[in-house]
Amino acid sequence: MAHQRVKFAMKRYVAVGLFLCLSSIIDIATTVTHYSVPEEMDEGSVVANLATDLGLDVRSLSKRKMRVDVVGNKKYLEINRDTGELFILEKINREFLCPLKTTTSCFIRLDNPVRMFNIEVEILDINDNAPHFRRGTMHLDISESSPVGERFSLNNAADPDVGTNSVQNYHLSASDHFAIEIQTGRDGTKFADLVLKKALDREQQAVHNLILTAVDGGVPTRTGTASIIVRVLDVNDNAPSFDKDKYVVDVMENSPIGSLVIKLNATDLDEGSNSDIVYSYSLYTSERTQMMFNLNPENGEIRVKEMINYEDDQLYEMEVIASDKGPNSLSGQSRVTIKVTDMNDNHPEISIKSFQSPVKENVDTDTVIAVVSVSDKDSDDNGVVDLHIPENMPFKLRKSSDNYYELVLSEPLDREKVPEYDITFTVKDRGSPPLFDNETMTLELLDVNDNVPQFPQSFYTIRVMENNAPGALLSSLTAFDPDLHENQYLVYFIIEKEIANTSMSMLFSINPENGNLYALKTFDYEIEKEFLFHIEARDSGSPPLSSNVTVHIIIVDQNDNAPTIVSPWRAHVRGTPPLQTPLWYPMMPTGTVCFWQRPGKESWWLDSLCQRVPGTSCPAYREGQDCQRLVVQQLLLCRYNGLSVSVYL
DSSP: OOOOOOOOOOOOOOEEEEEEETTOOOSSSOOOEEEEEEETTTOOEEEEEEHHHHHGGGTTTTTOEEEEEEEEOOOOEETTTTTEEEEESSEEEEEEEHHOTTTOOOOOOOOOOOEEEEEEEEEEEEEOOEEEEEEEEEEEEETTTTOOEEEEEEEEESSSSSSGGGGGEEEEEEOSSSSEEEEEEETSSSSEEEESSSSSOOOTTTTEEEEEEEEEESSSSOOEEEEEEEEEEEESOOEESSSSEEEEEETTTOTTTTTTEEOOOOOOOGGGTOOEEEEHHHHHHHHHHHHEEOOOHHHHEEEEEEEEOOTSSEEEEEEEEEEEESSOOEEEEEEEEEEEEEOOOOOOOOOOOOOOOEEETTTTTEEEEEEEEOOOOOOOGGEEEEEEEOOSSSSSEEEETEEOOOOOOOOETTTTOSSSEEEEEEEESSSSOOEEEEEEEEEEEESSSSSOOBOOEEEEEEEEESOTTOOOEEEEEBBOOOOOOGGGGEEEEEOOOOOTTHHHHHHHOHHHHHHHTEESSOOTTTTOEEEEEEEEEEOSSSOOOOEEEEEEEEEEOOOOOOOOOSSSSOOOOOSSOOSSOEEEEEEEEEEEEEBBOOOOOOSOOOOOOOHHHHEEEEOOOOOSSSOOOOOOOOOOOOEEEEEEEEEEE
């Protein structure tokens, strides 16, 4: 195939000249073989079979060292010498190979060929690049006085692709105030102008956020976006205005100089210097009023300038003007009326003459805790005062003389419930409005040893397995005392009690600090089955208080004794008898029962069954009870917890 072209939907291409060298041929072919491939083809893709197109013998390609020779850092094409196919060695990016859109061809020259074939590979553009803006965000400052129809230039989007794959159109997000017009440059580049279609008002909307989208003509289309932030610049088109047209305010006589009477608030919808406001008195404000009150020109505060006396003037009127600092200053005004109120201008006073703290929690009721005096420099009702303390406290106030009160205890105290009291004395006059003052004192309570130690239980039952190790921990008997310090430090004792001439302290011990109970010896259920004694918990107060608890120790039996056999007649024990064998004891002339001997006991306790072969059994009986008669003529078998012996009678 002498001329091959692969067609794609791109109008513009880049031609690449490649040369093949065969070492055994000396003439040069001047014809150009032309191929077309799209950019970004996969590596290994076959462009053409050069051996077929150039009329060469495939078998001689390797011998002739046929190759594609390039100059540069990249080798995009290579020849398969076994098949003669020209294939893609590395992906081709048309925008990288020929970055200038005006480039129509691009050649790579070869050095020192023997026989040269000129091959032209056309790289077709695909829409593999989206439009993009050099700046993702564009900022515009537009005056709110700008006329409708005014145009503002915007940055255009760039697209490395060519032809219809480049930028073809722009779109603007929805806006009531702006639109775009698309322009075309001499080189075909598309750009957009922002056009004002509705007058701006900064006071309604100070910032407009728009999105500009660039769209190419590829299939499918690709887009790129940029943000447009329009900041509306202010003009002085709004006059300052007050919250109210008229203010009426009351001020107490004798108000401190510098105290705030009222803070006027005027606002201006403009910004910058156009909204900066200056306050001033108008010519209608009297000199007497301006002398009594000071107007701050920056923040509109009106403060007391001279001492106000209700008996001199009861009413002051003024007119205040608010002016902005714009180039053409605008202003607004408001009237202010100040009424002077005759006041209860002296606060009642409270004085703590004496206060007893701390006190013991067992202090007697009706004890005087504090002495308080009250006073007020005003006269008439403004000088009459009342003293109060909080309710729900174990105290009461008792008037002792004019303006003197005693704080006395009205209920018993209990430190364990309330360790201290914050007592607030509040004094209040009967003026209008009333004035008051308060003072808080803290009464601390000292602990008294008035609580006995308490055990969680009144009776403890502790089970101990026989054959225990000496010193084993049996239980922890802990008491609680809500008192403080030495009144709550507890010591534990075993109340002495002798059993069979043996003291409890020889059998058990208790840790005096924490109440841990220990066994001092190893117990044997066959000898001792239970113990009953008392534990005492005593605090360290003066005098000390104590309580005790009953402890019941139960020794739990273990299978630690083997059965033994005792027969007064013809008993023959087969095998080796155990350490202790069951006892055969004749209770009736014609019968025999099986007993278990308890060492150390005078009585015998029936513990298992005698069985008569082939299986008739005798029920268990205690000593002294009638026993069922069994004529023993055969082999008897006695069992005890799995131990058995055979006896012949």
